[in-house]
Amino acid sequence: MSTSTLHCGPNILESYMSDEDMIMGKEENIECEIIMVHCRLCTAITHKQEGFNIFESDKNIADKIARCLPILIIPQDKFSKYICETCSDQLELCNDLTIKSVEAEKLFKKQLEEEELAKQMSTKKEKIINMNQETKK
Numbered sequence: 001m002s003t004s005t006l007h008c009g010p011n012i013l014e015s016y017m018s019d020e021d022m023i024m025g026k027e028e029n030i031e032c033e034i035i036m037v038h039c040r041l042c043t044a045i046t047h048k049q050e051g052f053n054i055f056e057s058d059k060n061i062a063d064k065i066a067r068c069l070p071i072l073i074i075p076q077d078k079f080s081k082y083i084c085e086t087c088s089d090q091l092e093l094c095n096d097l098t099i100k101s102v103e104a105e106k107l108f109k110k111q112l113e114e115e116e117l118a119k120q121m122s123t124k125k126e127k128i129i130n131m132n133q134e135t136k137k
């Protein structure tokens, strides 16, 4: 059984480079790394231009990850700061559902409070009516 390992760090793209790339040496290596990155959420190798920077894109990705996913990503950590387009789309859906569910919960709680208040009011009214009837007798 073979195990696949996710390489992080300088050797990240070694397996994806041809012999020609390897011959070009370290500088080319670094340039290649800058262009291709691992998606932080699914590990897929993605082109930087096609992915989104978690902290620099205008999609508020860091906020959405913090809201929806059980992982902590900070600018100072040593892992990728990019996510792929697929994960970006899924994160949007997840974020929408999270917000929707929070709003739904608020609505249900408000409804319940109103119903309980209405119940209390009607009980009070009944008591007053009963008292009035008692005094008329």
Ligand SMILES: [Zn+2]
Pocket: 039, 040, 041, 042, 043, 044, 083, 084, 085, 086, 087, 088
């Ligand atoms: Zn991804």
